[in-house]
Amino acid sequence: MAIKKLLSPILLLLGCAYAQLQSQNNTFNSTFRLTSQQIKAANLSETTAHNVEVALNFERSNNAGSLTQDDPFYVLPKDYDYANPPPPGTVLKVEEHTNISLYTLPMGLSMSRILYSSEALNGSSVPASAYVLWPYLPRTFSKLTPYSDTNSSGQALFPVVALAHGTSGQTTACAPSNLRGLWDDFHEPFAIALAGYAVVAPDYVGLGVAEISTYFILPAHANDVFHGVAAAQKAWPDQLSQEFVVAGQSQGGAVAWASAQRQAKRPVKGYLGTMAASPFTNVLADISADAMAENNARVVGIAQGLNSVLPTFSLSDWLTDAGIARWKLLHEIQGCGATGGQLFNTGARTVPILRDGWNTSEAAMWFSNVTTNGGRPFAGPMLVLQGTDDPNANEPVTTLSVNKTCAMYPDNQLEYIRWENITHVPVLYAGQHLWLDWIRDRFAGVEAPKGCSTQTMKPPSRINGAGFKGWASQTWFLEYDVYGI
Template sequence: MPSLRTLTILSLLAVRDTFALLDSQNNTFNSTFRLTAQQIATANLSADTVQNLETAIQFERSNNAGYLIQDDPFYILGDEYDLDNLPPQGTILKVEEHTNLSLYTLPNSLSMSRFLYVTETFNGTSVPASAYVLWPYQPRSFKNITKCSGNSSDDQQVYPVVAFAHGTSGQTQACAPSGLRNLWDQWNEPFPIALQGKTMMSPVVAPDYAGLGVPNGISQYFMLPAQANDLYHALAAAQSQWPSLLSKEFVVAGQSQGGGVAWSAAQRQHNRPVHGYLGTLAASPFTDVLAAIAADNEAQNNGRVAGIAQGLNTVLPDFSLSDWLTPVGVARWNLIHDIKGCGVASGQLSAAEGGALQILKTGWNESWSANWYRSAVMNGGKDFAGPMLIIQGTEDPNANEPVVTKSVNETCELFPEAQLQYIRYHNVTHTPVMMAAHHIWMDWIHDRFAGLEVPKGCVQQTLSPPRGINGAQFRGWMSQTWFVEYDVYGI
């Protein structure tokens, strides 16, 4: 008689056979994208790079939720919208109240809304952008939070709000997290915030960042104050759309690029206060962006600098991509936009054939525009609205620890009464710090909504696991050997 394990395997195979036209997306993709001969020649691509880039695009497009983002009707604003005369920033333009979650890989108890709203570029110009709200099944109850509006005496429970800034998904229209099946950062930040019943269960309001999703021009990538604007205006738009559900009070959170956005948002809050602000979590944050880039690897370096140059091109009238990029660098960046590639595809083009091609011009980082950029987006050495918790892995080669620590120290020297807590996690890299520090940052957010006071002053500490740690356990700067995938078998 067959064992229970054998019967289980046979039943799974039977299920698989009913979906014979589908295959596990561990080894096949729902895209047949191919580069044209002209694209290959113009960007000077080797045969290996062609294969890698095509595979990367196929992978990225397979992770869209239903539509390619650039083809999803949700992101398109029709002729009824005058894009030259948009309403005030923070205004809702379009709402998808109940997003079809059969197209996503979200935990079962969560629901989701998407919306378009008006935000603000680095220079203050109004542009449309997209965002999502991740809703828990039941919110956590906090007696210290209040509704944005509505009858305060009714029995409906208000949701405490976390305004979440995502890490880099890419720099083109196709890279909006709200159109990706796993929302990009998934189990690192948005899912736990919305799920953890003992501590949080808060809705997550998350902008895609202007230029991702809505076809409104070029993303001002890593212009951190611009993404901080996106964060605040998305929050205001969501609060106006769901005033009896969402609280006035909110916490800002972000990791990686989003950590830099979160820190920038805390600086913005000092200069442009928004009622209800309770504090900021900045994880693996970029502070002095160009200093961090100097310590990075070739592909990360090239791709991030090219992305920054793209955004800078929309801010400084006397700047162009060719100020920082070589002709082949410009050609490859134009190709990324032509094929609407995101982070994985950009990494393949930015590797520059293992150093055989030069993407960045010599001396780009010593130019007037680099100095202007460094000053304009700098986190640290500036006053901010506290409290702020900063968590950082000591082995992070991306937002590397020495640069972050320098920014923290400069801030604490200038503002010794600031409410700043800085925790380093020994031998932990970029993204894994979110898991290593999970209960610390979750409890910290909980305490802000609970109304617990944070003493003035800077507090720094370095933590290690009680039983020691083997650095080989943390492979690479992402150090993740899995990703959330769609169940094609219906098991």
């Protein structure tokens, strides 16, 4: 079987491939093609249309068994009452043993999935999905308590890490729980589970279950985290600990920080702290600080989120007619981050996607006020990791937010670590042993130092040099083994 030129997903995600893309190989489980009507309606060039097809087929090759929209797991129970939904934290459906042969999980891990009730920004109950990643053996801590009053089974408890995932996309097809590598693979969920923790990871409302994703409406995503943990604990009350740590990177880092702010206002028993890596603290400032074309897909997603929570907002306030047409196509074909990267980024130079002044509008100010992290009360301890060369969550923006927070709450527990010459995702690898040790200390009852601290990490001089290109980018991705090797 001939193997064609490798396709880097980084090109897709960042929208940097202006030439025609080549398929990774001929094992895609999809042969999707755009219709001439779709191409015309979205004003796609021949190259962009081709790239969208390659990107979507790449995404669909990473679905676990079937597309999310075709997986019966994500269908709500027949007795679910939209007019009178159950309260947040309610368990709606439990898949005790997910078929892991459809995933690319490390050996020794198992997986479950749940549907549960979460909480929208306005407090209403909305359905959501999540996965639980189980290690072969739980890491043991003497101070863990079961979620239930008594651990009648006598089994060892699994310490819980609530994982807020990075951006996978904005349509129902983009649920990490139905992606072979759970989207963040070895960046976070695999590393955490292999260290002996049960990973409880919500998909965020609108990813998986057929709702509209309120993309980057961070307080709503924080609700998903807390209610997802509560639902998992109810589903396995004698196996999961009441204690939990929140962790996340990128969008997930922003959600993790927002979770610490939520905990300060609405304390939940068992919360031990938050690890936020590459966190977006002021999303609009991060977007303004970087090349606009690289952020078009994110802004379109935010506009989608605003359209679902802000009554005075409509997509046309921020998006051009072409932008709206491509947004409609994205949802019609159920594309995720790679597909959105091609629809909104590569054509941005010739087909404007955003209206002038979108980022100075009243809606933009409302968004900043609701979603900004930093300068607000938070429940410590919190560990913040930031690469100095991060092109997405920019280091100056994060540092400003940390400094503002520390100035306002100097006695709270915040540890800020900058990593020299490290970018967005690699910060998780550069500091993996450190943040895993930090999580371990929270469960072990080690008291975090009071106050704020800042330090900068750099490698020893003997390994410092421009030859370490792996510091800057990922040059690999997981692929499902269809050959049985």
